């Protein structure tokens with residue numbers, strides 16, 4: 001099998017995560033309750049780096065979703081809630097932290113889910129965005145990198161559970 005090819009180095013990622021944290025710090029400087037909601041599994045490394053780079057107080061929640069297919073959300077955009085957050089997010093400033101926005105179905109599902117719970121504010125942050133694959137419109141507030149339409153692994157992202165712990169982000173050839 002061909003080896004993953006580097007798209008973003010660990011240094012590039014670290015620099016961008018630090019600048020996202022600066023922007024987020026500024027946005028939430030007077031927030032009374034900021035909640036970062038990491039979308040499992042892919043966001044766990046990004047979330048842990050981002051959260052540690054923030055200076056504003058915040059708490060962390062996780063949510064897990066899966067598509068009805070095994071990979072991206074399916075063509076119909078169906079998304080399944082596998083694990084919900086533990087605490088109520090009503091009246092909190094909620095920031096959804098995603099690894100990658102591909103078709104956008106997952107993020108649309110999540111924003112609708114959280115909007116219905118009465119947060120004080122709701123914003124979205126994704127490390128990666130594939131604009132070419134977009135099927136639904138999402139207002140993305142923070143985007144780390146826009147990438148081409150390739151399957152990427154590393155820094156939390158996987159292909160069939162492989163390559164998640166690579167320190168960089170790599171593309172792999174279509175399987």
Ligand code: IMP
Pocket residue numbers: 042071072073098099100101102103104105106107150151152153157158159
């Ligand atoms: P969407 O609903 O199509 O935007 O898909 C979002 C989810 O699909 C992400 O949270 C990932 O779990 C998965 N995904 C989409 N593209 C990739 C990729 O290139 N590498 C790894 N996972 C991906």
